[in-house]
Amino acid sequence: MSATVPPPPALEAIGLRKRYGREPALDGFDLTIAAGTVHGLLGPNGAGKTTAVRCLTTLTSFDDGTAAIAGVDVRRDPAGVRERIGLVGQFHAVDDALSARQNLMLFARLSGLSKRRAAERTGDLLEAFGLADAADRPTSGFSGGMRRRLDIAAGLVLTPAILFLDEPTTGLDPRGRATVWQAVREVAAAGTTVLLTTQILDEADQLADRVSVMDHGRVIAEGTPAELKSRLGGDRVEAVVADVSRLADAADAIARVTDAAASVDADTRTVTVEVADGAKALAPVVRALDAAGADVDDLALRRPTLDEVFLHLTAPAARTDEEVAR
Amino acid sequence: MSAALRPTPARGIAAAPGLRDRRSNPLREGALIAGRDLLHQVREPWGIVFGLAFNIMLILLFAFLFGGAIEVPGGGDYIAYLLPGMFALAMLFGLESTMTAMSEDAKRGITDRFRSLPISSASVALGRAIADLGNSTLNLAVLMLGGLLIGWHPTTGPAEIALGVLLLLWLRFALLWVGIFLGLRFRGTGATTAVQVLVWPIGFLSTVFVSAETMPGWLGAIAAWNPVSATATAARELFGNPTGVTSGWLAEHAVLAASVWPLVIALVFVPLAAVAYRRLRK
Numbered sequence: 001m002s003a004t005v006p007p008p009p010a011l012e013a014i015g016l017r018k019r020y021g022r023e024p025a026l027d028g029f030d031l032t033i034a035a036g037t038v039h040g041l042l043g044p045n046g047a048g049k050t051t052a053v054r055c056l057t058t059l060t061s062f063d064d065g066t067a068a069i070a071g072v073d074v075r076r077d078p079a080g081v082r083e084r085i086g087l088v089g090q091f092h093a094v095d096d097a098l099s100a101r102q103n104l105m106l107f108a109r110l111s112g113l114s115k116r117r118a119a120e121r122t123g124d125l126l127e128a129f130g131l132a133d134a135a136d137r138p139t140s141g142f143s144g145g146m147r148r149r150l151d152i153a154a155g156l157v158l159t160p161a162i163l164f165l166d167e168p169t170t171g172l173d174p175r176g177r178a179t180v181w182q183a184v185r186e187v188a189a190a191g192t193t194v195l196l197t198t199q200i201l202d203e204a205d206q207l208a209d210r211v212s213v214m215d216h217g218r219v220i221a222e223g224t225p226a227e228l229k230s231r232l233g234g235d236r237v238e239a240v241v242a243d244v245s246r247l248a249d250a251a252d253a254i255a256r257v258t259d260a261a262a263s264v265d266a267d268t269r270t271v272t273v274e275v276a277d278g279a280k281a282l283a284p285v286v287r288a289l290d291a292a293g294a295d296v297d298d299l300a301l302r303r304p305t306l307d308e309v310f311l312h313l314t315a316p317a318a319r320t321d322e323e324v325a326r
Numbered sequence: 327m328s329a330a331l332r333p334t335p336a337r338g339i340a341a342a343p344g345l346r347d348r349r350s351n352p353l354r355e356g357a358l359i360a361g362r363d364l365l366h367q368v369r370e371p372w373g374i375v376f377g378l379a380f381n382i383m384l385i386l387l388f389a390f391l392f393g394g395a396i397e398v399p400g401g402g403d404y405i406a407y408l409l410p411g412m413f414a415l416a417m418l419f420g421l422e423s424t425m426t427a428m429s430e431d432a433k434r435g436i437t438d439r440f441r442s443l444p445i446s447s448a449s450v451a452l453g454r455a456i457a458d459l460g461n462s463t464l465n466l467a468v469l470m471l472g473g474l475l476i477g478w479h480p481t482t483g484p485a486e487i488a489l490g491v492l493l494l495l496w497l498r499f500a501l502l503w504v505g506i507f508l509g510l511r512f513r514g515t516g517a518t519t520a521v522q523v524l525v526w527p528i529g530f531l532s533t534v535f536v537s538a539e540t541m542p543g544w545l546g547a548i549a550a551w552n553p554v555s556a557t558a559t560a561a562r563e564l565f566g567n568p569t570g571v572t573s574g575w576l577a578e579h580a581v582l583a584a585s586v587w588p589l590v591i592a593l594v595f596v597p598l599a600a601v602a603y604r605r606l607r608k
Binding site for chain 2: 109
């Protein structure tokens, strides 16, 4: 192979369409993931994230479009694709009646490793994911985080060109989530390409190099987490005013100093503004409130929630911006 | 040899692509999945234990509670008549456990996990078939030993006995594919319950418990043509037990019927199971 030919992307999907009955689950889905990166696919329930993952991993057929994993066409060579992917589905899919070691041995041997190499690989993965001590216990006694780590390890037996993680932290407690995040970081640090679907903005923010936001079967925005957040209206500053009669004055003062429209909620005595950089905006807001003589009970800086990001992106005005930007 | 079969030194979570040592082979993969299915059953044996206990209960119920009131046309001891029928019925009931195991794996995402691996598409069903045939052999052995304890015994030579056992397992093998098809196609708990109920009329509308010759003509005809009856009658004949069949086509051709019926079932349901597996992609 000549050095001038760039390697194919780890994943490339163009115009995927998939219908269930009349309902389109994928409606012109495009996605390109460069090798060695972690890509977040963010969207609400029913946006088509799982359908996209199932189509890309050969589990589900699609009606139209093309997709390739590391240059191997998903439709023409599904067997070749299966040799190059690891899939960790939404449900815990290792056998509870078996031990962690037995589960990994099964996946390793099914993937075509000899008994000796399967045992080596299993040992290495158990070690790498902190499961060596629990290796020979049935997984039914595992915590949620341990199960997901075992799931992820099972997806890595052949060191795939891309690892698919479909909502890996759904249903986990905060500690379980933290250990799974750590596992994903380690996988990424080793250079494995990852496609991660999630409903949680913070998760995509923490783990992904790039994020695609998905709705109604299509990608509606894409960029680095920082790019997306600034495009999505950045942070929110919220001030709860002590005296409801001072609410309008406080809103004026905040709007003037942040140069943004302030929204007011009289019931909760709250003034909210969207700012590009929350940390920088906070001090001027405090000074402005002080100057206006408006006492506050509470002053908070918070990130946009997925709901807000999503509402912003699907609002008609935002959609026009998005199209202009293209 | 293809470059894809080179070994890799990858350790832990590695960036280098891991490469397989062996080409995909449905029999090897089927055997690995069967190993997992059997290990699963060893770890969670209650389904099998209850299934077996249930068969033993039925035998005791019919042998001692109803048996005294049942006469076998053509003469002969009822327990000797009943047991080969019960063996055939156990082969029919095995259909349920195959279906349940298949739909459980599909529901829990285990089947999808297998489908995402670089293995032959036949190996998941093949693994289930090998595992279930294995535990049915064990099940049959336990029932036969139990039968010996309550007075049933074959009176023929080892060749005939072996052929009888083979024909029983042959029926189980054919019905396996019905279970695999149903488990892949219908995954709700409702479907499993429906099958658990429907095997009863199919099992009873046969010559398992009573001879077809004691039934009204039309009902007897249905019972005689039931594949379970063919296997039961052939097994009785081969074990040297009373068959309860004194005339008609089945009296002469039970072994043929017990060979052909399962073949027909397999010829219909193996392709249907393959289609159902492919339909998982829809």
